[in-house]
Amino acid sequence: MPVTIKVNEESFTPRQQAVLTAALDLLVENGEGLTMTAVARRASCSKETLYKWFGDRDGLLTATVQWQAAKVRMPQVDRSALSAKALRLSIEQFARDLLTTIVGEVSITLNRTAVTHAAQEKDRLGIIVLENGPLAIRRRLKPILEAGRDARLLRFDNSEDAYRTFFGLVVRDVQIRLLLGDRSLTQSNVEANIEADATAATNQFFALYGADTAP
Amino acid sequence: MPVTIKVNEESFTPRQQAVLTAALDLLVENGEGLTMTAVARRASCSKETLYKWFGDRDGLLTATVQWQAAKVRMPQVDRSALSAKALRLSIEQFARDLLTTIVGEVSITLNRTAVTHAAQEKDRLGIIVLENGPLAIRRRLKPILEAGRDARLLRFDNSEDAYRTFFGLVVRDVQIRLLLGDRSLTQSNVEANIEADATAATNQFFALYGADTAP
DNA sequence: ACAGAACCGTACCGTACGGTACGCCAAGCC
DNA sequence: GGCTTGGCGTACCGTACGGTACGGTTCTGT
Numbered sequence: 412m413p414v415t416i417k418v419n420e421e422s423f424t425p426r427q428q429a430v431l432t433a434a435l436d437l438l439v440e441n442g443e444g445l446t447m448t449a450v451a452r453r454a455s456c457s458k459e460t461l462y463k464w465f466g467d468r469d470g471l472l473t474a475t476v477q478w479q480a481a482k483v484r485m486p487q488v489d490r491s492a493l494s495a496k497a498l499r500l501s502i503e504q505f506a507r508d509l510l511t512t513i514v515g516e517v518s519i520t521l522n523r524t525a526v527t528h529a530a531q532e533k534d535r536l537g538i539i540v541l542e543n544g545p546l547a548i549r550r551r552l553k554p555i556l557e558a559g560r561d562a563r564l565l566r567f568d569n570s571e572d573a574y575r576t577f578f579g580l581v582v583r584d585v586q587i588r589l590l591l592g593d594r595s596l597t598q599s600n601v602e603a604n605i606e607a608d609a610t611a612a613t614n615q616f617f618a619l620y621g622a623d624t625a626p
Numbered sequence: 627m628p629v630t631i632k633v634n635e636e637s638f639t640p641r642q643q644a645v646l647t648a649a650l651d652l653l654v655e656n657g658e659g660l661t662m663t664a665v666a667r668r669a670s671c672s673k674e675t676l677y678k679w680f681g682d683r684d685g686l687l688t689a690t691v692q693w694q695a696a697k698v699r700m701p702q703v704d705r706s707a708l709s710a711k712a713l714r715l716s717i718e719q720f721a722r723d724l725l726t727t728i729v730g731e732v733s734i735t736l737n738r739t740a741v742t743h744a745a746q747e748k749d750r751l752g753i754i755v756l757e758n759g760p761l762a763i764r765r766r767l768k769p770i771l772e773a774g775r776d777a778r779l780l781r782f783d784n785s786e787d788a789y790r791t792f793f794g795l796v797v798r799d800v801q802i803r804l805l806l807g808d809r810s811l812t813q814s815n816v817e818a819n820i821e822a823d824a825t826a827a828t829n830q831f832f833a834l835y836g837a838d839t840a841p
Numbered sequence: 842a843c844a845g846a847a848c849c850g851t852a853c854c855g856t857a858c859g860g861t862a863c864g865c866c867a868a869g870c871c
Numbered sequence: 872g873g874c875t876t877g878g879c880g881t882a883c884c885g886t887a888c889g890g891t892a893c894g895g896t897t898c899t900g901t
Contacts, residue, residue: 426878442745446858457879459861468859522806523745529807530657530738537806545799576830579794584760586802591737591752592744615791615834661888672849674891683889 423478427464430454434475439520443527445472469535472528476521476536480543483512493562499613501555506581506609509548513586514601518544522590549574566622573620580612638693642679645669649690654735658742660687684750687743691736691751695758698727708777713770714828720767721796721824728801729816733759737805764789781837788835795827 423431433454437445447468451458465471512518522544525536556573559565567573588596638646648669652660662683666673680686727733737759740751771788774780782788803811 442747443742444746447860448858451880455879457881458859459863459880460878462860463878520745522802523741526738526805527658527742527745529805530735530742531659532657534807534809537808541803541806541808545802572826575798576795579796579798580791581794582799583790583794584797587737587760588756590741590744590805591756592749593752593756594749611787619830619833662890663888666850670849672851673889674850674893675848677890678848 423474426456428478430456430461430464431475431478434471435479435517435520438475438524439516442520442523447471469533472524473535473539476524477539479517480521480539483518483543483547493558493564495564498555498559498562498564499617502552502577502616503609503613505548505552505555506577506612507605509578509581510585510605510609511602512544513582514589514598514605516598519589522586526590545578548578552577563622565620567620576619577612577616580615581609638689641671643693645671645676645679646690646693649686650694650732650735653690653739654731657735657738662686684748687739688750688754691739692754694732695736695754698733698758698762708773708779710779713774713777713779714832716770717767717792717831718824718828720763720770721792721827722820724763724793724796725800725820725824726817727759728797729804729813729820731813734804737801741805760793763793767792778837780835782835791834792827792831795830796824 430450434445434450437449437453441449445468447458447461450471451461461471465474521540525540528534528536552574553570556565556567556570556577560567560570565573585596585601589601645665649660649665652664652668656664660683662673662676665686666676676686680689736755740755743749743751767789768785771780771782771785771792775782775785780788800811800816804816
């Protein structure tokens with residue numbers, strides 16, 4: 412008895428959002444410790460209500476991920492001002508935001524949950540995370556890159572390639588190491604370097620795609 | 627009753643390796659379908675034997691990952707020949723091998739398993755995968771990079787940064803998308819582009835770190 | 842030839858957890 | 872005040888699975 416997923420609706424009642432918050436908290440704390448009983452207890456509601464609202468465990472999980480993934484802050488950069496300096500700042504800001512998001516505990520949890528899910532023929536969560544993570548960034552960044560090209564500030568044939576290179580330069584091996592639980596990458600440790608890393612990645616990106624680069 | 631893990635020993639009897647193969651097959655097919663009963667049935671052995679050999683489910687999982695991760699082919703490049711051309715070929719070969727590994731079904735399965743594991747305070751598998759994946763590549767690549775620098779073919783302050791940039795340029799968003807089950811990235815689809823992607827990444831890497839690059 | 846170990850197959854136990862049923866209370870509505 | 876609805880809490884059921892026990896069979900060493 413599948414329940415229609417609420418997409419593009421923030422139509423969760425406050426009570427329901429409280430439940431989703433509880434579920435997310437459990438996910439973050441316990442990883443796989445998201446049991447229906449635990450959520451019910453944490454949110455002070457009955458299991459019956461959970462099943463009524465979300466259909467089954469998978470529905471609850473999906474709703475939680477969906478709801479949380481949709482609220483990752485995505486930088487809104489103005490496309491109008493296109494001086495070389497403004498473009499660089501925009502892109503650097505993107506790098507910063509991307510790193511900040513990826514490093515966050517919520518993001519790590521969501522990605523882990525989705526990967527776990529994807530290990531069982533189910534790609535629903537994976538698609539959701541993908542859609543709200545990398546792909547969302549791509550949707551926002553591409554127009555900026557193309558505007559930069561139109562203004563002769565950047566040079567590339569394929570904006571897709573340019574975006575993916577940017578992603579690689581910024582993320583490097585940080586995300587996979589965090590997902591794998593690398594102990595030598597403490598949260599604070601990484602956070603302290605976000606500024607420098609974002610700047611470095613931006614410099615490298617411009618070195619590769621800046622219009623003043625030798626072809 | 628923990629069982630000592632066999633590290634740096636290929637000391638699994640053929641029979642045990644058959645069991646591990648069965649376990650890996652189940653992992654690849656079913657993701658989380660690795661149940662002790664299933665492994666026993668698939669390998670035509672008794673559960674009691676499994677527990678005797680591997681201690682518990684976690685031990686079996688660890689042994690499987692350990693055993694499999696250790697056998698990922700790692701390119702052996704000769705450090706001696708250090709013409710500019712040879713260096714570029716070595717690095718390009720690294721890119722190719724890295725991509726080929728990452729795209730493989732076994733690698734995806736192992737990484738997913740380790741990530742799932744890491745979502746439960748357990749970082750054992752994560753460390754193993756990390757150690758045999760990115761870190762192994764790093765151990766092999768770094769000397770080459772440094773040799774390249776000593777021969778004035780490359781220029782960088784920090785070989786760690788250079789390695790991580792290389793990793794980012796090569797892997798980009800491919801791995802995370804595969805782990806998340808991105809349907810638009812079929813195996814064959816990606817494999818077909820390995821050659822081109824490896825070359826492109828190498829070019830970009832030399833553009834950033836080649837000695838003839840403007841500082 | 843015989844004892845003992847190794848191991849297979851199966852049956853069994855305990856528990857955790859997804860999912861359901863039911864009794865009860867409180868709020869809104871007639 | 873009665874009645875309905877929504878939701879809480881708890882008890883309950885079924886099952887899947889980790890882990891153990893045990894009888895029977897093959898292999899090994901003496």
